[in-house]
Amino acid sequence: MTIRYPNGKPYSPKPSEPKTTQQRKNKNLSFSNRGKTLEDEIDEANDYYLKKNLAIIHKKPVPVQIVKVEYPSRSAAVIREAYFRTPSTTDFNGIWNGYYIDFDAKETASKSSFPLKNIHEHQMTHMQQVTEQNGVAFIIVRFSSLERYFLLPYDILQKAWLAMKHGERKSIPFSTFEEEAFEIQAGYYPRIDYLPVVQQLITTKRHGCANKEMKE
């Protein structure tokens, strides 16, 4: 008998190959999900989507300025001096069914609201630019203490961001997520199957190609 998930996909116990030691450490598919970061969960989903040809979404590497590299004989090149650079984009981007997808992953321990200090100016600028080019920009927020996940569209984030700039509250209340964001139901594998929710977002926002008019 085939065990199936709510989304109808058959249960396959084999997890995707982890790309990083971090992922390898955390290859834990149980519901308790100890120690696994939201980024790991999204990497897991992206690996799954890639294998199933559902979407091509990758995490961008951390930008580093490489200064010194050593080439030991008979072994791999070793970077001996490098510095972190500020990213100019969000962490994840790619394509699903012709749509350009661009987002960041954020976690908060708060039960009552999402603090906007989790968002950086350059991320807002980038998501604004993506939106102007009619891409699909959003953030995925995990309320760790509640174990609830939401996809928050950029336009709602932007509204809160601008309000903050005008001296209003520095966080987005949880109620706004329940009312205006798209909840992602955590499953088994991939635990964070966010693609169906992206599809909902696209339908709702009437995203289209070569069409700058977007429904607000």
Next chain:
Amino acid sequence: MTIRYPNGKPYSPKPSEPKTTQQRKNKNLSFSNRGKTLEDEIDEANDYYLKKNLAIIHKKPVPVQIVKVEYPSRSAAVIREAYFRTPSTTDFNGIWNGYYIDFDAKETASKSSFPLKNIHEHQMTHMQQVTEQNGVAFIIVRFSSLERYFLLPYDILQKAWLAMKHGERKSIPFSTFEEEAFEIQAGYYPRIDYLPVVQQLITTKRHGCANKEMKE
């Protein structure tokens, strides 16, 4: 009097802020273009597109596995041990007017053909996946000795790649570029203004959004 380029854009002598020391070293807008790599030229174009809100296309950082980081007091964190990882994608991706754009930049000194050894298996796989998701995948090739630039659509690259796999020639003749690729005319600034050619490609191939039917 405003000086204008063939594409009608007014001449602005101020170059974009370089993102890397590499670019800073090479901020040379002359036609001779000494020592400037194709990647630098494409970065220059991308910076220009970003500033003018024409397209949001970024080079992906080199993926590195960071092992050891030092935190000297009163100065930036220093990466003391890291290793290069094999990228799983092409170097450039982003969005233009709702279209997902994905490409790599390749240079050859050959005057007669483009050697396919410049292309890696993982890049072909990625461009195939992008094409299946209805993204716009291609490579930009610079024939350095001829100072001529071409945008080669993925489907033409794929044809040559598969032929090679079946024991046929290991390179794409220059004549194929002249006949089937889209030539990019080198200008002043940005020197490699490739966006109009991408637009041509999209029109020719009838790329569409959320529409998997593509003309071969």
